[in-house]
Amino acid sequence: MDFKSRDIISINDFSKEELLHILKVARQIEQKPKDNLLKGKILAALFFEPSTRTRLSFVSSMEQLGGKIIGFSTAAVTSIQKGESLWDTIKMTSQYSDVIVIRHPLEGSSRLAAEASPVPVINGGDGSNQHPTQTMLDLYTIQKTKGRLENLHVGFVGDLKYGRTVHSLVIALAHFSPTFYFIAPEELQMPESYLDELFQKKIKYFKTSDLARFSKELDVLYVTRIQKERFPDPVEYEKFKGIYRIDEQFLQHVKKDMKIMHPLPRVNEISKSVDDTPHAAYFEQAANGIPIRKALLALVLGKLK
């Protein structure tokens, strides 16, 4: 399997075998770090909007592999302010670098960037659309903590309507015969288009607004933040903001080896008292950004196969 020069834009572009291969390379790179693998290579990190985990873990991954980084972490300091198009910015940046990571508020921006760039482009999040490296590290976390990806019972709770991490992970996990439990008030439930896709793929799923209802069934519970910025009406936000809370009391009713994941940042969806229980996988999940992003950088730069 050759990933050299491949763009990483959308989880929809990857087959099951390709996803498994990326996880395998991440595992290898985590077990045997290769310090100078990307020596002499330059990553352009173009962050048109703020990011903490994604940007820092790409920067850290590149540095750990001996590569260099150029770029910016806010569009305010760039020629975008002078009216330069994204197409031109990418054309120019690709002359200075071997690989580009882009985060941009407009959806589809990374696909366009990939078309403009002769060097591989990795999507670090394009608005509410895709964030494929997050999905890959989510898969990696599930595989590591559960020992497998096949036939798992996975619950998603919180904002399932707007949460891109949920949408992408659902599509990726659909390769592995899961059973899904979508836990959200009707207003924030999974969009019909995703449910249609699951139906067509014959994936079993349940919808409920009651967190306790399927608690005993779950192997993994993926928690998301109810995002304040999604609600035009603050009263609506107040109605939903504290609706689900994962705490020690909830954990009394789950499988012993059930794992809790969260893409972070969290607000109050998960009580701090959960952090020290064996159920908490969310900090490990954030740490898994490093092996996954190292693997992707090495793969698209043709340094690993």
Add this chain to the structure above:
Amino acid sequence: MAKSKKKPRARERIRPKKASPSPGIGTKKELSISAIDEGTVIDHIPTDATFKVAEILELENHEGVVSIATNLKSKSIGRKGIVKVAGKSLTQEQVNKISIVAPNATVNIIKNYEVREKINVKSPDVIDNVVKCSNPVCITNNEQVPTKFYVVKKDPLRIKCHYCERSMGKEDIKII
């Protein structure tokens, strides 16, 4: 008697088969659409897409006769619209655009009152630079870039943006 026969005959020649007349053309009680000697007839348009088809043809400054009819009875699609444009032939781009809003339409090229060619419009698998993305935060609505859509379902039509990956149905489709 001979006089009253002459005009309808010209209209009936538009349709090659007499056995399957399209109501609205050539019948005495529905003479609202006159025959054309040369031009294009777009038939079997879903009623609600009739004016969209007319819009695609950019007829504002066209000098020939234009006839538009909607809510005509149709055996195959229930109710239909017809657009007849004298003295105009369609570009491939216009045919492609029509295929999006009226996937089962037929385009008849008329010469000397007769159907010279009949094109069955087919919706393509990929739609290049015809449809505007309904997602306001799609990059295509913010930067000069040709749009591209994949047809994920033909009936009812559902298309997916190549860039932002949002899918949209017929009701959201706007032609560029």
